[in-house]
Amino acid sequence: MPVNLVAPDPASLYPVPGITLGIGSAGIKKAGRKDVLVMRLADEAHVAGVFTKNRFCAAPVQICREHLAATTPRALVVNTGNANAGTGLEGRERALKVCAALADALGTQPENILPFSTGVILEPLPYEKILSAIPAAIENLAPANWAQAAEAIMTTDVVAKASSMQVAVAGHTITITGIAKGAGMIHPNMATMLGYVACDAKVAQPLLQQLVQHAADRSFNCITIDGDTSTNDSFMLIATGQTGVEISDADSADYLVLRDAITRLSQTLAQAIVRDGEGATKFMTVQVEGGRDETECKAVGYAIGRSPLVKTAFFASDPNLGRILAAIGYAGIDDLDVDKLDLYLDDVLVATHGSRNPAYREEDGQRVMNKAEILIRVLLNRGQVTSTVWTCDFSYDYVKINADYRS
The missing domain is CATH 3.10.20.340 (ArgJ beta chain, C-terminal domain)
Known part of the structure; x- marks a missing residue:
């Protein structure tokens, strides 16, 4: 059983203005389980991320890097049960079909979608199953679905991992909420898991990239369970820009407050991964x-x-x-x-x-x-x-x- 770790109380997870979450069931590995997550972002949102350095990085990791460099994402989609790694060109094509289907449903472009996968390596992505689950995920998009989202991205995890906090920045209350998954194949070489943290401050993408790297280096880059670095590691930071707080200077007091709060929350999620390490007792x-x-x-x-x-x-x-x-x-x-x-x-x-x-x-x-x-x-x-x-x-x-x- 996990070491001093319990599932989060859904009521303790604050909705982050500017992001809605929807969950679907594709039956990728087990029938009836939640295994698809869609996150829809406000038009003002910016996204930054860090990814695995494993040379066998999965097809969705490759696509995420390309889409982040080319445009501003409007939605994220996650599937569990299949990593879509070691799948070559066919794996990329299948991940892009998922992007295209979600983009069409949301009225945006495929390059505005960031795909993520986790699960078994070297198996073809059953993209048809994911496509069939997208309508249900979109139908139940809601700001308060963080706890269900944490469950939807689990693989060998025993306990869902989520955390939330609010901090005062420039006289405003900033909400920060995040989820993560991971229990095995955990060793830092970026950040070793899937993790998604969102806040409602306005932060330009270049500064957000600096912030996510700072948080990763002090949280997810400080954990190890088995010494194996995954092919699919991704840690994403989203700033939805829905409050009156705009942070544009890395030397400002406001930035430091936000940076330290996001780092603390990331450490909580990272430690939860270790506490839920496969078979862990200590x-x-x-x-x-x-x-x-x-x-x-x-x-x-x-x-x-x-x-x-x-x-x-x-x-x-x-x-x-x-x-x-x-x-x-x-x-x-x-x-x-x-x-x-x-x-x-x-x-x-x-x-x-x-x-x-x-x-x-x-x-x-x-x-x-x-x-x-x-x-x-x-x-x-x-x-x-x-x-x-x-x-x-x-x-x-x-x-x-x-x-x-x-x-």
Whole structure:
């Protein structure tokens, strides 16, 4: 079961003026399930996004990049159950047919549609099923459908992921609401999942692109479940422009307030993905302190967070903590002086100056390992930079889920 994570209360999710959401059932993988989402945007809206760097990126990712560069999107469409990745030219053509059908139904152009897919790789997209679900999705377009939208984009997720908040900017109340999906094939190389965050401020697309990258680097680019970067990762930020707040200066106080709020909400969604990691029973925060730069801090954090030996030890609540030192050692910092390094497990000093703390007792480590949420602190003691990675353990269920994924 997910680690301290429950489905969002629909009443807690604020509608964002300028965006409506509709859900359809195409039966792509399972009959009767919600698996198609349409998001319709106001004419004033701007969209920015970051995508996977996997060279086998899916057809919808390729099309989204092209459409974003060429025009201003008016709608987004998401399907689950099929990733449309590893499908070549035919995959692109099928995704474009979905764009054309939705554009025709909404009275716009196909290049104004951004398509997204998630699910099984190397299988042809059953676009006919998606086309059949679009009319129902359009019929129930509504501003308050965020909770249903979060359910519609799930794959192996156990819990739907959504969050909402309001902040004061320039004397106005700005609404921010977002959804995300992801539970496996999670490792940062942009942002590793599907995520959609919307606000009702007015932000020009170039500045919005800067904002979405900032938020991704501090949220979805800080999570790892299994070390696998998906072919379909997409994180989209929408500014609908429906309030009297216009933000045009990245150095302004208003921009910083909005930027930090969107980053906080993105972190909530990113952490929810880890808490719902396939088979997860533990949620671990890996905080690397005293690095020379963020790159080396992240390298250490990822080395620990994706190590099968570390993750299985945490699942078993076995304080076999030398595995953490080993992961730090192969993180790729060639000039790391391990004799300066300290390691904490919550409040327990496990290793100091690169070796076992003489006062460390295994029962202290066991006490921490038995908890559902654990902080791992690594003090490199070679600089002033700190970086954080969130991860989870590996359980028997992770293997079962992925062994039977297509069943």
